[in-house]
Amino acid sequence: MKRYEQLAADIAEGIRSGVLRPGDRLPSVRQASTSRGVSPTTVFEAYYLLEARGAIEARPRSGYYVRAPAAGGPAEPATSSPPEASTTVEISELVFEVLGAIRERDVVPLGSAFPSPALFPLDKLALHLSKAMRHLDPWQTVEDLTPGSESLRRLLALRYVVEGTAADPAEIVVTNGAMEALNLCLQAVTKPGDVVAVESPTFYASLQALERLNLKAVEVATHPRTGVDLASLAAVLERHPVKACWFMPNFQNPLGCLMPDENKRALVELLARHGVPLIEDDVYGELHFGPRRPPPAKAFDRAGLVMHCSSFSKCLAPGYRVGWVAAGRFAERIARLKLMTTLSAPVPSQQALVSYLQQGGYDRHLRRLRETLSSRQAIALRLIAKHFPKGTRTTRPDGGYFLWVELPAGVDALKLHRLALSQRISIAPGHLFSADRRFASCVRLNIGHPDDPRFERAMKTLGQLAGSLVPA
Template sequence: MANKLYERVAKQLAGQIDEGLYRPGDRLPGVRRLARQFEVSISTIVQAQRLLEDDGLIEARPRSGYYVRVPFWPQPEPPGISRPTVRPVPVTGQELVLRLVQTANEPDCVQLGAAVPSPEFLPARPIQRALSAAARAGGDRLATYQFPPGSPELRRQIARRMLEAGCRVSPDDIVITSGCQEALILALRAVAKKGDVVAIESPSFYGLLQAIESLGMRALEIPTDPATGISVEALELALDKWPVKACVLTANFSNPLGSIMPPDKKQALVALLASHEIPLIEDDIYGDLGFEGERPQALRAYDETGGVIYCASFSKTLSPGLRVGWMLPGRWQEQIEYLKYVTSLAAPTLSQLAVADFLHHGGYDRHLRQVRSAYARQVTLMTRAVSKYFPEGTRVTQPRGGFVIWVELPKAVDALSLCQQALEQRISIAPGTIFSASGKYRNCIRLNCAQPWNDVLDRALMTVGRMADAMR
């Protein structure tokens, strides 16, 4: 029985947490606000918070306050290293991707499929202010194209940011693109042609597979570890056997695995490809979204020969609608500037100026500090829900950045059928087969964690888990 005043306050707060007034990951109101709410002294609130912390219901975060702790669930085992058939194949069967991305615009559908952040995690109002400021200050530039290489102001800001990724570059080394997808396609067109073999991770981002398919190239899937990325040893064997013309991968928080390559492995990979004179196309779109510590270095930081083409964008951090990406083309600079011009003339002028303004005034760094911790909480909550609701034997990746998780279900579960059943319940998930050129990963799905946690999301995961369990 709670006899002391602070014990009674703690009991009431615990009840509010149990009722869902404060959810896992939520920040509790400050001590002054709670003191007014319960009509007690600040010292009483402090004692109540310490009691709840001792009971494991809340946790203190430095200079941030108290947060509701995520309930403990056993951490699921991660999937093992992938075992694709290492031979070049044409990419087919990507039609399902169009249906997947179309559901991202359907407001009544729970969006767990496409890797598109919910607007709640994006700095909509600051971006609106930056767009307004750019519109006012843009003058005649708004009526003209920002032809390749793109806005000088934006390229200067990006060059400064690239220092955090270990890359000392000049603004003249940068080409602005209409998103990262265009950057990847331009890079592939610059270094390979129809029928050529491109080495990729397995599983791999379906947008890359679509790019390879659209260009008539062939994909060579390389075994990949969910924690440390592509197998350099397996890649070396493949290079000795097949006429690889390019290698495309994501070293920092890959999609869909969330893997991050250790520094020594990055260095070995870059050196291996340089020794074979094979271009390396790096997709670093998630590089800014690490959950803790310093930003990991890009593969480009280890490049001594100009053989790495670096690609990234602001679609996952600021807004996919801005369509602003960039490249470091290396020794293919002139060719890629020309390809950009004949493909789409230029990236949107207003978007370029707005992003440059946002970076210049520090808005990007402030936003990153918030969204990194938010995505870390979302990944934790989603993983716990999968552990709670999905069939026994389910395996889940443990990413240290980004906002997607890869779920390996029991062998009997058909992920494509599961995806179709889920869509009938207005739940979008991504089946594993679209992440493979050869139709592998039939019992796997990818989940987008960049959705606000609420009862609807919890019920959606419970529904998908029950559907999967019924297939065993």
């Protein structure tokens, strides 16, 4: 981590812990430079970064101040309060109807699940792909079959260990993206009719997976900043024969919430007491704005009950279709399911990643990517404050590239979706994120398209359209 990042991280931690409060004045650049023993440029860069992230604000001729969340932008949504009953899921038709039409290039992709492909080092990856495949031992095409390339699994295990999570190459199964990993996990631990706990709101793909496998969903109250509410989860576990949880402790889709480490530990312990496996979707974990990669829940797992799923699709190599699961005690079952359904992950993609991870500069790329997304979020928050109707609330996650925007009561996000699409702007209406189509006034916005010159105008248009839907 660079010096200015360290300084910014320390200040952010101060704000988080309450040592610095909204309205507090930060030390002047000169003071900070002297007391930290760094150059004034470093301090400027740190302050600039924090400003871009919306944590502090410059007041002309006065200096930098810790920003008051309420005053500095839209308020945050409240913790969700899902129904107590479990429910069958019928959401797929709606998901395909809404998201099917929005892959055209002339649509501003605020509803997309993917960040801009221009954010990724695709040319560099192509070089590693060429190098790795040019003199491939033909037998590698057999040996890279499921559970996957041994070199890749070793490199993945190494990253876990470096980040403080115990993981063994032998428990890792390479998959066709995280989507396959998550689906295989779900299949490995459930049978039709079983109940699975999900967050509220939750990623629509988890609902689609439940629907496909004839599983029932029970939703758990989720805080927009700290994620799954553990007391609610404990109650759910008492009331329902839950066979698995599918959660995203890091930068959840759509809320962007990040479970504090202690909550993750408590979550894992609670589930272990009930013998319930955790399917952990961690595809955004690398996209943290803070100084350190938040650990996965898997870091606290002692019982082998956590299946940690991730991929390179959102942070490095879209389209390569390489994901994985570190599956603990379920590894063999999952490998077998994969052999029966898709046999293996693609060898060229696996080999390219092995080469890139060894020599490509992954961490450098990630640092740049995080900075980009963090500053794009700040811009998006400002645009919402400026253009969206009064009473709009929004999350301000510490990572990822989604904002969850709660529009004033009475605004129908599906109507907004249709209006926006007629202006060639896509959004993901809140209806997609629960089994019973709650969150009807919410939308998920993708802010991860910095190369799209239409973004600002689209946000303005969207705000105006939303305003036109506010009941008089």
